[in-house]
Amino acid sequence: MGTFHYPNGKKIVTALKTKKKSSSVPKNEISYSNRGMSLEDDLNQSNQYYLLTGKAVIHKKPTPVQIVNVEYPKRSAAVIKEAYFKLASTTDYNGVYKGRYIDFEAKETKNKTSFPLKNFHEHQINHMQQIIDHGGISFVILRFSADDDIYLFDCRYLIQYWNEQKEGRKSIPKGEISEKGHSITIGYQPRLNYLDIVDRVYFSPSL
Numbered sequence: 421m422g423t424f425h426y427p428n429g430k431k432i433v434t435a436l437k438t439k440k441k442s443s444s445v446p447k448n449e450i451s452y453s454n455r456g457m458s459l460e461d462d463l464n465q466s467n468q469y470y471l472l473t474g475k476a477v478i479h480k481k482p483t484p485v486q487i488v489n490v491e492y493p494k495r496s497a498a499v500i501k502e503a504y505f506k507l508a509s510t511t512d513y514n515g516v517y518k519g520r521y522i523d524f525e526a527k528e529t530k531n532k533t534s535f536p537l538k539n540f541h542e543h544q545i546n547h548m549q550q551i552i553d554h555g556g557i558s559f560v561i562l563r564f565s566a567d568d569d570i571y572l573f574d575c576r577y578l579i580q581y582w583n584e585q586k587e588g589r590k591s592i593p594k595g596e597i598s599e600k601g602h603s604i605t606i607g608y609q610p611r612l613n614y615l616d617i618v619d620r621v622y623f624s625p626s627l
Contacts, residue, residue: 467480531564537591573602
């Protein structure tokens with residue numbers, strides 16, 4: 421088992437192994453057979469589809485890790501015993517679409533009627549505001565796992581609700597997310613075609 425230390429001092433104990441790269445050529449095929457996938461899985465498959473079809477280049481951001489203790493029980497594998505996350509993460513995904521920088525966060529909740537604001541962090545909200553200030557596209561993709569309802573929600577609305585915490589707000593009602601956001605339908609290829617909504621929201625001639 422390995423230990424990860426977050427910037428706030430918390431630890432995560434896990435086991436990580438690194439293996440030698442296979443010499444086989446990876447297949448450019450995407451499987452959509454798993455119907456119980458997480459939001460992250462769905463987005464990763466969708467982004468892979470966008471990449472393979474030349475539509476966009478969007479990836480999940482890696483978290484910088486500093487490895488401090490590694491053991492080699494086998495010549496073909498290394499086991500990370502202790503590591504530190506160097507920085508707190510900002511948002512989950514970023515990339516380029518139609519010449520515009522895109523940066524977004526993906527979150528899930530088991531709540532049926534609202535999305536808790538505690539799922540976000542102040543440094544993430546500040547990061548989203550900076551993206552807007554510099555002309556980028558920033559939003560969140562929210563999933564209500566109980567009903568499998570998924571929405572694209574512009575970060576300007578999220579920032580407004582975040583600032584209302586001073587007045588006692590704890591969450592965003594699902595009805596308001598449905599009204600101000602845009603429903604994402606689960607499909608086949610891509611699994612979550614959120615760029616179709618990005619076209620309508622951020623690239624509409626009327627905007």
